[in-house]
Amino acid sequence: MRTSDYIEQSIANLWKKKLRTFLTTFGVVIGIGALVSMFSFGQGIQKNVTERFRELGLFNYINVFSGSEQGSTEQPEPNKITLLDDELIEQITQMEGVESAFPEIRFPAMIRFKDQEDFTLIQALPATVYQSDLIKLCAGTVYDSDEPNSLIISDALLRSLKIEDPHVAIGQQIEVATLIIDIGLFNPAAIASVLQGQTMPFARQSYTFTIVGVIERGEFGGPTPLRSDVYIPIGASEKMKKLSLTSIWDFFQPTGHKQGYSMVGVRVSSIKYIDPVKKQLEELGLKTFAFIDELQELKKVFLLMDMFLFAIGMIAITVASLGIINTMVMSILERYREIGIMKAVGASDRDVKKIFLFESATIGFLGGVFGLALGWAVSVLINSVVNCFLGGRGVPYIDYFSFPWWLCLGAIAFSILVSLAAGVYPALRAARVDPVVALRHD
Numbered sequence: 001m002r003t004s005d006y007i008e009q010s011i012a013n014l015w016k017k018k019l020r021t022f023l024t025t026f027g028v029v030i031g032i033g034a035l036v037s038m039f040s041f042g043q044g045i046q047k048n049v050t051e052r053f054r055e056l057g058l059f060n061y062i063n064v065f066s067g068s069e070q071g072s073t074e075q076p077e078p079n080k081i082t083l084l085d086d087e088l089i090e091q092i093t094q095m096e097g098v099e100s101a102f103p104e105i106r107f108p109a110m111i112r113f114k115d116q117e118d119f120t121l122i123q124a125l126p127a128t129v130y131q132s133d134l135i136k137l138c139a140g141t142v143y144d145s146d147e148p149n150s151l152i153i154s155d156a157l158l159r160s161l162k163i164e165d166p167h168v169a170i171g172q173q174i175e176v177a178t179l180i181i182d183i184g185l186f187n188p189a190a191i192a193s194v195l196q197g198q199t200m201p202f203a204r205q206s207y208t209f210t211i212v213g214v215i216e217r218g219e220f221g222g223p224t225p226l227r228s229d230v231y232i233p234i235g236a237s238e239k240m241k242k243l244s245l246t247s248i249w250d251f252f253q254p255t256g257h258k259q260g261y262s263m264v265g266v267r268v269s270s271i272k273y274i275d276p277v278k279k280q281l282e283e284l285g286l287k288t289f290a291f292i293d294e295l296q297e298l299k300k301v302f303l304l305m306d307m308f309l310f311a312i313g314m315i316a317i318t319v320a321s322l323g324i325i326n327t328m329v330m331s332i333l334e335r336y337r338e339i340g341i342m343k344a345v346g347a348s349d350r351d352v353k354k355i356f357l358f359e360s361a362t363i364g365f366l367g368g369v370f371g372l373a374l375g376w377a378v379s380v381l382i383n384s385v386v387n388c389f390l391g392g393r394g395v396p397y398i399d400y401f402s403f404p405w406w407l408c409l410g411a412i413a414f415s416i417l418v419s420l421a422a423g424v425y426p427a428l429r430a431a432r433v434d435p436v437v438a439l440r441h442d
Contacts, residue, residue, distance in 0.1 A: 028367025036375030097273025328426030360423025368415030
């Protein structure tokens with residue numbers, strides 16, 4: 001018999017028992033639909049996280065620290081510490097593949113805009129950082145020089161200042177108040193008050209900036225250089241009187257220890273330069289961190305999540321497989337005499353096996369196709385409901401499910417394989433039918 005004959009006969013046999021075939025196939029549809037929905041959700045989460053990290057440029061950044069780490073109980077010898085200063089930054093920018101290198105300059109400040117005040121950490125960044133596709137502006141533009149008193153603010157901070165439309169802030173003046181040591185408190189009476197915690201030895205120094213741009217606040221933190229809500233040029237920062245204290249650790253630096261930047265951010269032009277640049281930096285006695293190093297750990301987490309979802313989906317598939325076995329066994333009992341006639345006129349055991357395996361495969365194929373459609377429909381419905389619910393709370397639209405081509409083809413192939421496995425026992429049982437006994441069967 002030709003393959004087309006097996007397919008034609010299997011469809012005809014299944015069509016004779018429409019209701020039973022429908023119920024058995026529907027069980028496979030439910031199992032494959034559940035499996036596809038769960039896998040597509042896992043793939044959607046992976047896709048959203050990975051693509052968002054790529055958009056933010058996280059995989060192209062290296063954080064560079066000095067040889068001594070904050071919080072370490074063992075302090076290295078001062079002459080063995082590579083200082084993160086302007087000279088080193090210039091040396092880093094000359095390395096192959098490095099687009100830019102900039103210091104970590106952040107300091108606390110109180111900002112005042114239209115009678116609203118808020119505390120934040122201001123970050124000083126060179127204008128060259130904004131030449132990449134790292135940022136997304138809601139309004140305005142970026143500053144193109146490191147000297148003017150231009151300022152970029154995040155939309156999140158504007159909302160906390162009761163400003164919903166970012167375009168309203170462009171061109172407006174904003175006051176930045178930094179902390180400085182209050183010399184007037186250095187007298188016996190004032191020092192006693194400070195030691196008792198009644199006053200603080202700080203005063204404010206106010207500066208006026210012009211808002212030139214509003215930036216979208218990223219959902220993710222990490223090694224991206226944009227780690228604050230307010231950004232100003234480095235040149236403007238150098239002219240300000242301020243306490244550059246972003247951590248309590250700054251109070252515990254060793255006496256006589258030369259001060260440098262706490263961190264330097266390095267952006268490379270391509271991921272392929274990450275390892276070579278890291279190697280050169282570590283040879284200088286520096287410590288590095290690249291987010292791409294954590295990608296493998298992230299993939300392991302995604303793999304565990306996929307395995308968990310697969311295990312849940314397999315419960316439905318197992319139930320559907322039992323339904324296929326039951327259908328095929330019942331079909332053998334009902335067609336016992338028919339099987340005997342086929343073997344009497346020359347059909348071999350192999351032919352009988354193929355007929356039942358093709359019937360199982362047909363159920364699996366139909367279950368895989370319609371299960372894929374069901375999984376897609378359920379995913380679209382859930383995605384719409386979730387986005388509708390979160391959209392009312394200001395969360396942007398996100399596609400939480402993803403259907404790569406390999407998942408679609410794999411679902412159908414997996415359904416056929418599972419159905420074939422379920423049909424092996426009934427096929428072997430049908431092949432063992434004795435034609436003499438079958439012909440006598442009433």
